[in-house]
Amino acid sequence: MRAIWKGAVSFGLVSVPVKLYAATESHDVSFRQVHAKDGGRIKYQRVCSLDGEEVAYADIAKGYETEDGEMVILDEDDLAGLPSTSSREIAVEKFVPREQIDPMLFEKSYYLEPEKTGAKPYALLRQALEAADRMAVVTIALRQRTSIAVLRVRDDVIVLQTMMWPDEVRTPDFSVDVGEVKDAEVQMATMLVDTLAGDFDPAEFEDDYAGAVEALVKAKIDGGEVKRTPTTTKSSGEVVDLLAALQKSVAAAKEARGEDDGDASDSDSDSDSDSGKGKGKGKGAAKKSAKKSAKKKAS
Incomplete structure (x- = not known):
């Protein structure tokens, strides 16, 4: 694996120099769009939807579309003024009980490896997380943007999992009302759950x-x-x-x-x-x- 980020975890006065590695990889199958006759790949041109002309890459700008369909053009100076950070610190904000974090918030997972000089404080943080049975809520700068994340222990390795911001989780716009559920139906459903109960083993599943x-x-x-x-x-x-x-x-x-x-x-x-x-x-x-x-x- 190749480290994609280097920095340090800081909690209190303790600093742990670490490397960050992507913990997952997608094995999704995707297909190319090709010409059925000869297998040539289909190319797409950058065409303006208003005048129908092909646009050179140098003439393409970033635009923000408003709710009423108007387009606001942002140039490089505008983008340079946006909040950004290049901090190399993973700052521990607080340690929270596991059950308080909804799994729906989790986004991407990364492994943290200690640098040689950080092996001992790394082990200290790992043991503290395990002993407290808590997750550490942290902030980290990835791609010049601050993200919220958590630290937890998996197989003796500290894992960092970035999270969605609260306003990025959608609220369902429907309600579920099926009327009265009979006690006998609940009992039967509970029996079915007990019958299919077991431990999760990812090796049992295959794509x-x-x-x-x-x-x-x-x-x-x-x-x-x-x-x-x-x-x-x-x-x-x-x-x-x-x-x-x-x-x-x-x-x-x-x-x-x-x-x-x-x-x-x-x-x-x-x-x-x-x-x-x-x-x-x-x-x-x-x-x-x-x-x-x-x-x-x-x-």
Whole structure:
């Protein structure tokens, strides 16, 4: 993992130098919009909705739309005057009981790792949180904006979880009124809850959609159902050495120009037979490639 922020946790007169790491990553599956005929990616132009003309990136400004639909243009000087902070301090405001924090407020999770000089005060803060069975409400500056967050302990590591501001949590605009609920119905529902009671184990759950997409893509790759374009830069996942990857690229470039790629194909065959391990590792490589691609697209 790569640290995305460095600073210090301060509580009282104690300062704990720490590094911040993203604790989660999305494995969401996303798709590109492409031309069905040749697999070319669909490009979008920046077009003004009023005059229909394409707008250069240098001419694009930030605008704030009011409730009545009017647009207020903000320039760089306006934005520079907004409150911002570059503080490297995670300031503990107070320690609160866990049950007072609604999980709906939680946003993103990060791991805190102590610097070498902060190992002892880090352990002190961790033990204090566990002994008190409380969370520390803190403020932290991320991306030049102050955020509210909490510190809690998970598997001997202090976790920082940023939170939504109170006014960002919506209030439901509907009411639930189903009339009278009979005692017998409540008793039966309670029995059902008891029957399905158990401990939570995240390993019992699996993203079957992502797995099905990976299997489908793998099957199409194995069946040769791949659209090659002049800008193709990735292999099918079957090539595991640099020489074979280069040969594949040459063959693809020749094919795009309508040239004969027989020589390159022969070289590919020789490379595959010589490596021996290419076929066996291809399946795993394809799966990893698909996962990495999904992560990048989701972000």
